[in-house]
Amino acid sequence: MADLTKKQEIELLEKLVNGNGYFAEYFQKDFQQMKRNIEVDHPIEMETKFNQYKDMVSGYEVKVDDLTYQLEQANTKLIHREGAIAVSKQILTDILIGLVQNQEDEQVTDPNSFFTWEEIVKIKVKKGFTLTDEEATNLLERAGI
Numbered sequence: 001m002a003d004l005t006k007k008q009e010i011e012l013l014e015k016l017v018n019g020n021g022y023f024a025e026y027f028q029k030d031f032q033q034m035k036r037n038i039e040v041d042h043p044i045e046m047e048t049k050f051n052q053y054k055d056m057v058s059g060y061e062v063k064v065d066d067l068t069y070q071l072e073q074a075n076t077k078l079i080h081r082e083g084a085i086a087v088s089k090q091i092l093t094d095i096l097i098g099l100v101q102n103q104e105d106e107q108v109t110d111p112n113s114f115f116t117w118e119e120i121v122k123i124k125v126k127k128g129f130t131l132t133d134e135e136a137t138n139l140l141e142r143a144g145i
Helices: 006-018 022-039 049-104 117-127 133-143
Strands: none
Touching (some): 006 022
């Protein structure tokens, strides 16, 4: 293929822009700038709306990537929370089964059968419940007071 002169390039560009096809629809507004770019040997898309759209699309791609990452992070957190909920449900189910079995056996339900003494005291203290005299004495003894 023979090299085109600047004049030939501009004539071809003008035919495309003056036609009724996609090129004309999309690039007609940029024709004068494209013509100047050819005349001064600059890249044809330099300082055109086409370039602005490309930059704008690139910016949106970055935003989409960022939002996709944030969504993946949120999904990961959700999966971890769902796992923790599933474990908690299983523990509560096991406790409930134990309580029901104790009632069926006509045994007195004792929370100590499910939780250690330390866990019960820790929960009571965290929730602001008053310790029994026995618990307070036992706690002081364990602390060496």
